[in-house]
Amino acid sequence: MENTLKALNETIWINPSLKKSCSLSHDGRLLTMADVFEAKAFIDKMAPYLSEHFSLADGMLASPLTPISSFQRTLITFIGGRIPGHWYLKGDHALPISGSIKARGGIYTLLRYAEKLAKSHQMTNFFESAAGPASPELTTIYSQHTVVVSSTGNLGLSIGLIGKSIGFNVEVHMSVDAKDWKVERLKALGAQVIQHAGDYSESVKLGRSSASGRPNTYFIDDEDSVDLFLGYSIAGLELQAQLETLERPVDSDHPLFVYLPCGVGGAPSGIAFALKAIFGENVHLFTAEPTHAPCMLLGLSTERWHNISVSELGIDGQTLADGLAVGRSSELASKTLSQVLSGAYTVSDEKLLRMLYLMHEAEGIDLEPSALAGLIGPAKLYYETDGFNYLKTHKLLEVAEQATHVSWATGGIMVPDNVMAQDIKRGQDSSLNTF
Numbered sequence: 001m002e003n004t005l006k007a008l009n010e011t012i013w014i015n016p017s018l019k020k021s022c023s024l025s026h027d028g029r030l031l032t033m034a035d036v037f038e039a040k041a042f043i044d045k046m047a048p049y050l051s052e053h054f055s056l057a058d059g060m061l062a063s064p065l066t067p068i069s070s071f072q073r074t075l076i077t078f079i080g081g082r083i084p085g086h087w088y089l090k091g092d093h094a095l096p097i098s099g100s101i102k103a104r105g106g107i108y109t110l111l112r113y114a115e116k117l118a119k120s121h122q123m124t125n126f127f128e129s130a131a132g133p134a135s136p137e138l139t140t141i142y143s144q145h146t147v148v149v150s151s152t153g154n155l156g157l158s159i160g161l162i163g164k165s166i167g168f169n170v171e172v173h174m175s176v177d178a179k180d181w182k183v184e185r186l187k188a189l190g191a192q193v194i195q196h197a198g199d200y201s202e203s204v205k206l207g208r209s210s211a212s213g214r215p216n217t218y219f220i221d222d223e224d225s226v227d228l229f230l231g232y233s234i235a236g237l238e239l240q241a242q243l244e245t246l247e248r249p250v251d252s253d254h255p256l257f258v259y260l261p262c263g264v265g266g267a268p269s270g271i272a273f274a275l276k277a278i279f280g281e282n283v284h285l286f287t288a289e290p291t292h293a294p295c296m297l298l299g300l301s302t303e304r305w306h307n308i309s310v311s312e313l314g315i316d317g318q319t320l321a322d323g324l325a326v327g328r329s330s331e332l333a334s335k336t337l338s339q340v341l342s343g344a345y346t347v348s349d350e351k352l353l354r355m356l357y358l359m360h361e362a363e364g365i366d367l368e369p370s371a372l373a374g375l376i377g378p379a380k381l382y383y384e385t386d387g388f389n390y391l392k393t394h395k396l397l398e399v400a401e402q403a404t405h406v407s408w409a410t411g412g413i414m415v416p417d418n419v420m421a422q423d424i425k426r427g428q429d430s431s432l433n434t435f
C-alpha cells in the first residue's frame with residue numbers, strides 16, 4: 001500500500017477492523033448518539049436567531065439531497081460500465097453562510113462558545129428570542145473576544161463569516177498556498193489573516209501557539225474539537241430524515257453507501273459517527289482523498305493514525321483540492337473512522353477536474369475540486385478489485401440495484417465565477433477519457 005501511495009497512484013483500501021458500532025471517548029467522556037441529539041436540540045433552539053441573522057429558511061442549516069442520474073449515465077463511457085442503484089448528491093456545496101460543509105461545524109462551535117460566554121457573564125437571555133446572542137450586552141462582550149483558527153481555506157472562511165457576524169474578532173492562520181480568493185474574502189470581512197510558509201499541520205501548530213495564554217481568546221482546533229465533530233454529526237440525522245422523505249429504505253436489502261471527501265477528518269468522522277449509530281451494518285462509509293494528500297488512508301492502513309504524515313513517504317500535499325490538502329489526520333477523527341469506515345480511496349487531481357466539468361454539463365451543478373472526490377466512490381467499488389471483493393464479501397452485489405449511493409459535495413457556491421469558469425474549462429480540455 002505504501003508504495004502505491006508513494007507512486008501517487010489511485011488506490012482503495014478496505015478496513016480490516018470495521019466494527020459494528022463505534023465506541024468513542026474523548027477527555028475521559030464517552031461520546032454517544034445522545035450527544036448528537038443534544039447538539040441538534042441546541043441548534044434547533046437557535047433557529048429564530050439563525051433565520052434572522054443568517055437568513056436561513058426556518059432557521060435550519062440544511063442542504064438538499066439531489067438525484068444525479070444524468071451524471072450517473074455520463075460516467076458509463078468513462079468507467080466502461082454502469083453504476084447500479086440510486087445515486088444522490090448531498091449538496092453541502094450550497095449550504096448557506098459559507099458554501100461549504102464547514103458551515104456546519106463552524107456555526108455550531110461558535111454558537112456554543114457564544115452561549116458559554118453568555119453563561120459566564122450571567123446573561124440569561126441567550127435563547128430568549130431571535131435577538132438573543134445579538135443583544136447589545138452580549139455583542140459588547142463578544143467584541144472583546146478573539147476566535148483563532150487554522151485553515152486550508154473553508155474553515156477560516158466559515159469561522160470568519162460566522163464569527164464576525166456574531167461580533168467576535170477573528171484571526172485566521174493559513175498556509176501561503178491558500179487560495180487567493182479565500183484570503184481576500186476573509187480580509188474583506190475584517191478578519192486578520194496570517195499566512196505561514198509550512199503546510200496545514202504547521203499552520204495549526206502556529207495558530208494554537210499564537211492563541212495559547214492570550215486572554216479572551218478561543219482557539220478552534222480542527223485537529224481536536226468535539227464541538228466541530230458534533231456540529232458535523234447533526235448532518236447524519238438530516239440525511240436520515242431526507243432518505244425517509246424520499247422513501248429510500250436503508251436495510252440489508254437496501255444498503256446505503258456514503259462517500260465523504262476527507263481532509264483532517266473532522267467533517268467525515270462526525271457524519272460517519274452518526275450514520276453508523278443510525279444505520280449500523282447497513283451503511284457503508286468511505287473517505288475520499290487526493291493522491292497528493294492521502295493522510296487518512298495512510299494513517300489508518302499503517303495504524304499510525306495522526307502519528308504519520310504523508311511527507312514521511314515523500315508525498316508533497318500539493319493538490320487542487322485545497323479543502324483536502326492535509327498531510328496529517330486528526331486523532332479524534334482517526335479514532336472514529338478506524339472503527340466505522342468500510343474503506344478509503346484516493347483520486348487524482350486530473351480526475352477531479354474532469355468530473356468537475358462532467359458534473360457541470362450533466363447536472364448543471366458547479367462544485368469546487370475537493371467536492372468531486374466523493375463522486376468516483378461507486379466506480380472504485382464496482383470496478384476495482386478490492387472494492388468489488390468488499391461488495392462480494394458483504395453480499396452487496398445481489399442487492400446492487402436497490403442500493404442508495406450518497407456522494408457528499410462539500411463546497412462550491414462561494415467560488416468566484418472566474419475561478420469556476422477556469423476550472424470548468426480545464427476539465428473540459430482534459431484528455432482524460434477513461435477513469
Ligand SMILES: *Cc1c(COP(=O)(O)O)cnc(C)c1O
Nearest residue numbers: 154263264265266267323410411
Ligand atoms: C474541509 C473540507 C473537507 C473535509 O473536511 P475535514 O474535516 O478537513 O476532513 C472536504 N471538502 C471541503 C470542500 C472542505 O473544505
